[in-house]
Amino acid sequence: MQYRRLGKTGYDVSTISFGAWAIGGTWGEVSEEDAMGALHRALDLGVNFFDTADVYGDGLSERRIARLRRERPEPFYVATKAGRRLDPHTAGGYTEANLRGFIERSLKNLETERLDLLQLHCPPPEVYGRDEVFGALDGFVKEGLLRAYGVSVEAVDEALTAIGHPGVATVQIIFNAFRLKPAEQFFAAAGEADVGILARVPLASGLLTGKMKRDSQFAADDHRSFNRHGEAFDKGETFSGVDYETGLQAVEELRPHVPQGMTLAEFALRWILMFPEVSCAIPGAKNAAQVEANVKAADLPPLSEEGMRAVRDVYDRLIRPQVQDLW
Template sequence: MEYRELGRTGWKVSSVSFGAWAIGGSWGQTDDSEAMATLHRALDMGVNFFDTADVYGDGRSERLIARLRRERSEPFHVATKAGRRLDPHVASGYSRANLTAFVERSLDNLQVDALDLLQLHCPPTPVFYMPEVFGVLDDLVKAGKLRHYGVSVEKVEEAIKAIEYPGVQSVQIIYNIFRQRPADLLFTLTRQRRVGILARLPLSSGLLSGRLTRESTFASDDHRNFNREGAAFDRGETFSGLDYDAGLRAVEALRPLVPAGQTLAQFALRWILMNPAVTCAIPGGRRPAQVEENMAAADLPALSGEVMEKVRKVYEEEAKAQVHQRW
């Protein structure tokens, strides 16, 4: 496993870490025993950074990670998120009282005295223009409730605004073969300011696993069923905002580029890690075998310039028109 610096925290985190959305909910039925086996396997393979949120299974994901801490002695870092519990989810809801309450709930779920890293959870764009919100986070750090804070964003523009606030240590953003815009400008700025990048949805909701087909079906409580048009939350969170059939065509164009002995998922993760601005990719997983496949990507050899250029061409031909300017 490779380890990279996360912002100015002083932490070195596994370049392939663990996204805990899928073990909480919105990906079909989950089983706690299998989820715990998956979390344990991630630790076994060198993962030391887990990303979750208070709304993943209404706290279920946070509580499973708390259980992992009780069952293992190895130290690891946990990033969680706050804000999406608001109903309606509006900028005015990001008040001192609400943020403090969300933090206290996550402290209880995770059974800790201070949160390692709290991220605003894809707030409405106006929040990024409200310095008082970031002042509340600064105060929570001073009060010992947070060690560090960052943001999770939908749009590149939101990330660029967020990193103007000196306390922001990390930006979590969708970055994968089908969502390449963050590398155009944002990554240059984050490297200059020593802000970490957490690449979420690295496998584009499973499209880049190479296992999905036109005949694939998804459970009624799986966002890949109910959120393809953005009915529940931002459309970009499901299949990267890409039309499903277009995504399948792009996958077929990528298959010939995958080196022998690798899976498409490993190839897609290694592509992300080729950018030195990325601190870590955070693929999810509900089974130990998925973790084993994903974590192996950290040890694969670098992709050649020729292959990287061919991946860029696939993006430009199959995905860019649908997603580039939207997010």
């Protein structure tokens, strides 16, 4: 495992970390045994950073990570998110009182007295410009409820606005071979601000594993079956906003450029780590075997210039027209 500094948090985090959405919900059912097996195997392999949210399984993901802490002695970092419990989810709901309530609930779920990292969970765009929201977060740090805070965003413009607030330590953003805009328009500014970057949806909801086909079926409670057009939340969360058929075509064009002995998923994750501004990628996993597959990418050799050009070419021809201007 390799480690990189997570911006101004000062944490050294595993370059392949653990996205805990899948063990909470909307990815099909995951048993307690499989979820805990995945979490334990991640620690075994050197993962020391786990990303969750209060709405993943209505707190189930957080509670499973709390159980991991009880069962394992070694220290690790946990990032959670707040804001999506608001109903309706409006900018006006991002008040100090509401955020405090969300934080207290996560502290209880995670069985801890202070959160390592709290992230605003893809709030409405206008929230990023509200000084009072970030002032409240600064207050929670001073109070000792948080060690650090950041944001999880949908769009590059939101990320750029967010890092204008000096207390923002991290930005979690969709970045993968089907989403190149962050590297083009955000990474340099993040580096100047000493902001850590968490690359989320690194495998484009599984498309970049190369295992999906035109007739692949997904469970009814899996967002890949019910959110392809943004029916439940931002469509960019599902397959990175790429049309499924186009994504399959892009995958087939990438296959010939995967080095011998490397899987497409490993190639896709190693591609992300070719960008030094990225602190870590946070692929999800439903079981120990998926964790093992993800973690292999951390220790792979650098990709060739030819491989990097191939990703850019496929993106420019097939993907850019669909996603570049939306996020």
